[in-house]
Amino acid sequence: MKTYHTSEVAALVGLHPNTIRRYEEWELIPIPPRANNGYRVFTDFHIETIKIAQVAFQIEVLQSGLRIIMVEMVKAVARYDFAEAQALLDRYLELVEKEIANANDVIHVVENILVGKTEEEALCLTRSETAEYLGVTSEALRNWERNGLLAVKRSKNNYRLYDQEDIKRLKIIRTLRSAKYSLAAILRMLNAVEQEKQDIKSLLNPVTPDDSIISACDNLIDSLEKAKINACELKKQVADVQKRFFNNKV
Known part of the structure; x- marks a missing residue:
C-alpha cells in the first residue's frame, strides 16, 4: 500500500x-x-x-x-x-428540502401581502404552540419581540396570543434569520413591505437587493439547491x- x-x-x-x-x-x-x-x-x-x-x-x-x-x-x-x-x-x-419549502412559503406570503390577499386559515396560538408550529424555540420568539420585529397581542389573562398575521411575519423572520440576516436588516425589510411603497415587480428587481425579502429568499434557495447537488455528489x-x-x- x-x-x-x-x-x-x-x-x-x-x-x-x-x-x-x-x-x-x-x-x-x-x-x-x-x-x-x-x-x-x-x-x-x-x-x-x-x-x-x-x-x-x-x-x-x-x-x-x-x-x-x-x-x-x-x-x-x-x-x-x-x-x-x-x-x-x-x-x-x-x-x-425543508428550508427550500420554508423560503418558497415566505415568497408566497410576501406576494399575498403586497396584493392584499388574506389567508382563509385562522390561527390563535400561545407562544409555546407558535414555537412548535414554526419549528423554532420560545426564546427565539422572545428575542424577536424584544428587538421590535413583532408586537404580540395579549389575551384577557395577559398571555401572548399569535394570530395568522403574526405567523406570516414570523415565517419571514424565521427564514431570513436562517439566511443569517441581522435583526436590523430584517426589520428594515419588513417595514419596506408594510409601507406598501413598492410593487411586486420592484421587489423582484430592487435597486438595493438586500432590502427585498423575495430576493433574499431567492438567494437562499439558490444556495440550498447547490447544497443539494453537493450532498448527492x-x-x-x-x-x-x-x-x-x-x-x-x-
Missing part, C-alpha cells in the same frame, strides 16, 4: 501542510500512524477522506445545523462508519470510497 508524508498529501489535495494537521486535530481524517522517524504516515484513504471534506465544505450553508451535519458526516467517514455518514447525508438533504463519493477500500462491501 502506497504511503505519503504530510507535504505530499498537502500537494495532492491542494492544501497547506498545517491544514492537514488541523484535519487530524479536528478528527476529520483518521489519526495517521507514525514512522520510526516520527513522521506521520498517510494512505490513499486519508487523501480520499480529505477530498470528501473539501466537497462537504464547499457550500457555506449554516441554517438548521446543516454545517454541523456535514462536519459530523466527515468525522463518520474518518472513523470508517459509512452507514452513519450516509444517514447524515440523508438527514442533510431532508433539512435542505457526496453520497456517491462516500459509497465509492467504501467500495474501494473495504472489499466492495456496501
Whole structure:
C-alpha cells in the first residue's frame, strides 16, 4: 500500500501542510500512524477522506445545523462508519428540502401581502404552540419581540396570543434569520413591505437587493439547491470510497 508524508498529501489535495494537521486535530481524517522517524504516515484513504471534506465544505450553508451535519458526516467517514455518514447525508438533504419549502412559503406570503390577499386559515396560538408550529424555540420568539420585529397581542389573562398575521411575519423572520440576516436588516425589510411603497415587480428587481425579502429568499434557495447537488455528489463519493477500500462491501 502506497504511503505519503504530510507535504505530499498537502500537494495532492491542494492544501497547506498545517491544514492537514488541523484535519487530524479536528478528527476529520483518521489519526495517521507514525514512522520510526516520527513522521506521520498517510494512505490513499486519508487523501480520499480529505477530498470528501473539501466537497462537504464547499457550500457555506449554516441554517438548521446543516454545517454541523456535514462536519459530523466527515468525522463518520474518518472513523470508517459509512452507514452513519450516509444517514447524515440523508438527514442533510431532508433539512435542505425543508428550508427550500420554508423560503418558497415566505415568497408566497410576501406576494399575498403586497396584493392584499388574506389567508382563509385562522390561527390563535400561545407562544409555546407558535414555537412548535414554526419549528423554532420560545426564546427565539422572545428575542424577536424584544428587538421590535413583532408586537404580540395579549389575551384577557395577559398571555401572548399569535394570530395568522403574526405567523406570516414570523415565517419571514424565521427564514431570513436562517439566511443569517441581522435583526436590523430584517426589520428594515419588513417595514419596506408594510409601507406598501413598492410593487411586486420592484421587489423582484430592487435597486438595493438586500432590502427585498423575495430576493433574499431567492438567494437562499439558490444556495440550498447547490447544497443539494453537493450532498448527492457526496453520497456517491462516500459509497465509492467504501467500495474501494473495504472489499466492495456496501
